[in-house]
Amino acid sequence: MAALRRRQRPYSSAPGQPGAVFESTHLMGIHSDQWIRQMASEHGMIEPFAAEQVRAAEDGSRVISYGVSSYGYDLRVSDEFKVFTNVFNSMVDPKGFAEDSFVNVTADECIVPPNSFALARSVEYFRIPRHVLTVCLGKSTYARCGIIVNVTPFEPEWEGHVTLEISNTTPLPAKIYANEGLAQVLFFEAEEICETSYADRGGKYQGQKGITIPRM
Numbered sequence: 001m002a003a004l005r006r007r008q009r010p011y012s013s014a015p016g017q018p019g020a021v022f023e024s025t026h027l028m029g030i031h032s033d034q035w036i037r038q039m040a041s042e043h044g045m046i047e048p049f050a051a052e053q054v055r056a057a058e059d060g061s062r063v064i065s066y067g068v069s070s071y072g073y074d075l076r077v078s079d080e081f082k083v084f085t086n087v088f089n090s091m092v093d094p095k096g097f098a099e100d101s102f103v104n105v106t107a108d109e110c111i112v113p114p115n116s117f118a119l120a121r122s123v124e125y126f127r128i129p130r131h132v133l134t135v136c137l138g139k140s141t142y143a144r145c146g147i148i149v150n151v152t153p154f155e156p157e158w159e160g161h162v163t164l165e166i167s168n169t170t171p172l173p174a175k176i177y178a179n180e181g182l183a184q185v186l187f188f189e190a191e192e193i194c195e196t197s198y199a200d201r202g203g204k205y206q207g208q209k210g211i212t213i214p215r216m
Helices: 033-043
Strands: 004-011 020-027 054-056 062-069 072-084 102-106 109-112 116-127 132-138 147-150 159-168 174-177 181-189
Touching (some): 033 062, 062 181, 072 109, 072 174, 116 181, 132 147
Antiparallel strands (some): 004 020, 054 062, 062 072, 072 102, 072 181, 147 159
16 A cells, blocks of 8 residues: 655745645555556566466466556466475474475366465566565455465565465365466555665575475
């Protein structure tokens, strides 16, 4: 959600006269489809890039939409998945996450067990500008089925494939479609350039490729 800010702006009731100062509250900038297309074409912000909303495959079959929307970009999920299993471990520890907690799946469709989750990655590789922070939200098509997508914000100057956490909150198995839309990315421009970016501090997920499990 865009943060509100208050700015003092001059106001004059007649041209050429000194203006009084009043306060107005308005939204910080969210970038439009035009800016997203420009940044993708000129700076490689999103690769590969779909410049329009894609709702059908080449054979005409319907897909869960992806590509540029009015004020965002709908990313695709790749065909690589790590499906959680509790066969080999009795506890989930963020400081010592065991790789054998997952079963690797490469397929056009992935089945997530009831009340469980899977990790996946975006098809797209993102490069975030220094003055931009993103928020990523799951698409409503999945949310209305009880399938929730969790992604942390993409920080200034972060780059990489997006690791996606897909939670099946239902008591039934849930199907995820590879190479189709999964989540929408919104791009917010900051009022000031940050002093230290994600790249400056050497973030542990910088440049990640493929699915990246928790790191310490």
